[in-house]
Amino acid sequence: MKQYVTYRRVSTTEQGRSGLGLEAQTRDIDLFLANYSDEPFEVIGDFTDVLSGADNERPELTKAITLAKQTGAELLVAKLDRLSRKVSFIATLMDDKKLSLRVASMPHADKFQLHVYAALAEQEREFISKRTKAALQAAKARGQKLGGMRDATMKRNEAVKANAAARAEKVRGLVLPLRGAGRSLREIAEELDKAGVATARGGAWSAAQVKRIIERLEANS
The missing domain is CATH 3.40.50.1390 (Resolvase, N-terminal catalytic domain)
Incomplete structure (x- = not known):
C-alpha cells in the first residue's frame, strides 16, 4: 500500500x-x-x-x-x-x-524539476524586490515627491510594470527553450499549467498571456 x-x-x-x-x-x-x-x-x-x-x-x-x-x-x-x-x-x-x-x-515533477522550480521562485522574489526598489528610486529621481492622485497613479503603474517584468523573468527558463523548440503558444501555456506556475491572477495560462511574456522577455534581452 x-x-x-x-x-x-x-x-x-x-x-x-x-x-x-x-x-x-x-x-x-x-x-x-x-x-x-x-x-x-x-x-x-x-x-x-x-x-x-x-x-x-x-x-x-x-x-x-x-x-x-x-x-x-x-x-x-x-x-x-x-x-x-x-x-x-x-x-x-x-x-x-x-x-x-x-x-x-x-x-509529475521529479526531484530535478522541483529543484529548478525552487531556484526560479527564489530568483523571482529577489528580482521583484530589486525592480520595485528601482522603480521607486526612479520615480523619486523624477521629482515625484508631492503626492496627489497623479503621483500615486504613476507609482502604481511603475509597480505594475516591475511586477510584470519580474513574472516574465520567472518563466524565462521555461518559456524561451520551449519556444525555441518550435512549441506553439498554446502548448507553452499548457506546459506552464502542468508545472504549477501561477498567472498573475492565479488562473490558467492562455496563448495571449504567453505571447505577452515572450514580448517582454525579448524587449529586455
Missing part, C-alpha cells in the same frame, strides 16, 4: 487559528491523492506548522520528515514553498536519498 506523510504550513498565528491557507493546502493534497496517487494509499501522518517560510527550524516539519524516512512513505506537500522559500533548504531535502518528496500542485 502506498503511504504518505502530509505537511502543511501557514505563515501567521492568525492563519493557523482561522484556517486560512490550510483549507487551500488541504484541498490540493486531497486532489492529488484522488487523481494522481497509486491505489490503494494511506496517510500515516499529518503535520502542520504555523511559522514563517524563512524559518527552517520547524518542529512539525522535522517530525514529518523523520516519519517519512523511517517508514519509507512519501512526504506530500501542497506547494513547494510550503517546505521553504530558500532553495538551499529545499536542495538539502532533495539530496537526502532516504526521503521521497511529492508536491501536489506539480504531480
